[in-house]
Amino acid sequence: MKRKVFSISASSTIREAAALIVEQRIGLLPVLNKQGKPGGVISLSDLLKLELPDFFDLLPDLDFVRDFGAVETTRPTPNQLDRPVTMIMQPITFVEENCGLLRAYALMVKHNLYDLPVVSEEGVLVGLASRVDIAAAILATWKNVEASRP
Amino acid sequence: MIAQILVGLIFLITLWLIFSEKLNRTIAGFGGATLMVSVGKALQFYDESHAMEAVDFNTLGLLLGMMILVALLEPTGFFQFLAVWAGRFSRGRPVVLLALLGTVTTLVSMFLDNVTTVVLIAPVTILICEILGINPLPFLITEALLSNTGGTATLVGDPPNMLIASAAGFAFNDFLTHALPVVLVVWFAALWLLRHLFRHELAVQPTNVAAVMKLKPHESLDDPKTAWRVLVVLGAAIILFFLEEPLGLSQAFIAMGAASAALVWVRPDINELLRRIEWGVLVFFAALFVMVGGLEASGVLNKLVTLLEHLHAAPPALLGLALLWFSAGLSAFVDNVPITIALIPVLQGLSADGMDVGPLWWALAFGAGFGGNATIIGSTANIIVANVSERTRTPITSDLWNRRGLPVMLLTCALASVLYLLLYTLFTA
Numbered sequence: 001m002k003r004k005v006f007s008i009s010a011s012s013t014i015r016e017a018a019a020l021i022v023e024q025r026i027g028l029l030p031v032l033n034k035q036g037k038p039g040g041v042i043s044l045s046d047l048l049k050l051e052l053p054d055f056f057d058l059l060p061d062l063d064f065v066r067d068f069g070a071v072e073t074t075r076p077t078p079n080q081l082d083r084p085v086t087m088i089m090q091p092i093t094f095v096e097e098n099c100g101l102l103r104a105y106a107l108m109v110k111h112n113l114y115d116l117p118v119v120s121e122e123g124v125l126v127g128l129a130s131r132v133d134i135a136a137a138i139l140a141t142w143k144n145v146e147a148s149r150p
Numbered sequence: 151m152i153a154q155i156l157v158g159l160i161f162l163i164t165l166w167l168i169f170s171e172k173l174n175r176t177i178a179g180f181g182g183a184t185l186m187v188s189v190g191k192a193l194q195f196y197d198e199s200h201a202m203e204a205v206d207f208n209t210l211g212l213l214l215g216m217m218i219l220v221a222l223l224e225p226t227g228f229f230q231f232l233a234v235w236a237g238r239f240s241r242g243r244p245v246v247l248l249a250l251l252g253t254v255t256t257l258v259s260m261f262l263d264n265v266t267t268v269v270l271i272a273p274v275t276i277l278i279c280e281i282l283g284i285n286p287l288p289f290l291i292t293e294a295l296l297s298n299t300g301g302t303a304t305l306v307g308d309p310p311n312m313l314i315a316s317a318a319g320f321a322f323n324d325f326l327t328h329a330l331p332v333v334l335v336v337w338f339a340a341l342w343l344l345r346h347l348f349r350h351e352l353a354v355q356p357t358n359v360a361a362v363m364k365l366k367p368h369e370s371l372d373d374p375k376t377a378w379r380v381l382v383v384l385g386a387a388i389i390l391f392f393l394e395e396p397l398g399l400s401q402a403f404i405a406m407g408a409a410s411a412a413l414v415w416v417r418p419d420i421n422e423l424l425r426r427i428e429w430g431v432l433v434f435f436a437a438l439f440v441m442v443g444g445l446e447a448s449g450v451l452n453k454l455v456t457l458l459e460h461l462h463a464a465p466p467a468l469l470g471l472a473l474l475w476f477s478a479g480l481s482a483f484v485d486n487v488p489i490t491i492a493l494i495p496v497l498q499g500l501s502a503d504g505m506d507v508g509p510l511w512w513a514l515a516f517g518a519g520f521g522g523n524a525t526i527i528g529s530t531a532n533i534i535v536a537n538v539s540e541r542t543r544t545p546i547t548s549d550l551w552n553r554r555g556l557p558v559m560l561l562t563c564a565l566a567s568v569l570y571l572l573l574y575t576l577f578t579a
């Protein structure tokens with residue numbers, strides 16, 4: 001688990017969130033309220049949704065499109081980027097520090113998450129566990145499994 | 151008398167619920183039909199067996215058969231293929247693209263359901279326009295307007311036509327000789343007007359023609375084998391529609407026969423296919439038939455026909471024009487299916503009363519077909535393209551539709567009126 005977590009305040013804009021993600025090369029940005037408690041998260045996919053045109057959802061497939069032409073050069077409008085992050089943030093799924101590995105992993109699979117915020121008993125964000133962190137911790141327990149007899 | 155008042159009230163309240171969209175139309179129809187039979191049984195003028203007789207199974211069978219063919223064709227990518235082909239063939243020239251997409255949508259919706267056609271072609275239209283860097287709005291509105299207009303040309307093009315054909319005993323070929331010539335003229339006029347109304351949007355030069363030329367239509371066809379099979383069966387069904395009179399086949403038999411042949415040939419996952427059938431539409435039709443049967447059995451329709459008796463004195467051609475504009479005006483705001491179902495027994499009553507209603511059926515078909523173009527809620531195809539356009543940077547507003555669709559509706563109805571008068575002898579035949 002990573003203890004140094006980058007986060008953003010609820011009053012920040014989408015533009016600021018994107019800049020922080022680019023600068024720190026991170027995939028998930030918890031959005032903290034005034035008390036420092038996480039009220040939601042912004043993920044890479046929430047931001048990239050603004051880049052993909054809405055009508056893509058209506059098309060059953062796009063395999064036959066070799067060149068997106070003018071769509072390649074369209075960018076979100078200034079209005080879209082200057083909206084507060086709270087407009088596009090998703091509800092947060094988090095675990096407490098003492099949560100079991102399997103529960104943490106199951107939550108990530110169920111909610112299709114790659115990073116899982118970890119909070120203290122008081123509800124304050126203390127770290128971010130990645131899918132690799134949790135999966136590696138689970139796999140590490142396998143070394144204690146006895147080898148099967150031939 | 152009590153029966154007639156009760157039945158009239160049930161019918162009017164149900165229509166009000168449907169038109170005001172206070173209740174889903176299928177649920178409203180279902181409830182209304184049940185109430186109608188209950189009142190009929192209590193007052194002993196209408197029961198279950200009468201209700202069964204009132205249902206026009208020829209229309210229901212025709213609709214179901216065609217729905218199955220569409221449901222088989224839908225996932226093959228055929229509609230996508232047509233739109234991509236139109237995009238490539240137009241070489242990105244906006245006016246040519248408008249004409250081609252309009253033609254493709256019209257030709258398909260002459261034989262298949264307008265709504266499915268528009269649902270599947272509209273997203274690819276947006277894609278092509280966005281790739282080109284031009285505004286998709288004129289193309290979406292044109293597709294809806296021309297599919298509504300083109301659907302009026304054939305018996306299977308639009309549900310009101312199926313209803314009219316079944317009630318008046320018109321064959322597939324009758325539409326080709328009576329409706330198609332009028333629709334052809336009206337359609338070209340509509341396309342010309344749309345080109346004029348959208349002249350500023352269509353004057354924008356696309357920036358990425360090369361990207362559209364890289365689209366390969368055959369790559370957008372996901373299941374060519376199934377598409378081919380369904381099209382062969384559809385072609386055979388159309389040939390049988392031409393021959394329905396000499397062969398003595400009903401339209402329902404041809405459509406259901408084609409559907410079963412296609413099902414046996416394609417062998418799809420039947421449960422998944424049946425989920426794509428619009429059962430709500432079929433139930434809605436059946437419910438309205440049961441309600442109109444109640445109106446007839448209670449004598450309300452006779453009363454109405456007696457009230458309309460003085461119409462005998464009116465010049466028949468003028469009566470036709472009045473019906474054309476009356477049904478067009480109503481269709482502009484409400485679904486043309488309940489309008490048609492409600493007007494059919496009135497025409498049948500007038501016919502039983504000795505009036506030659508032949509030309510009136512065609513007036514109703516033109517009015518119900520072209521009227522829906524006027525407003526954003528006039529037809530399901532309009533509502534669909536408006537919804538789809540909300541995912542673009544230029545959503546279609548009701549106000550915009552009034553400025554583009556209403557002139558098209560007025561022009562098509564005016565032209566249809568002129569042709570109706572000029573060709574009046576054709577419609578009396």
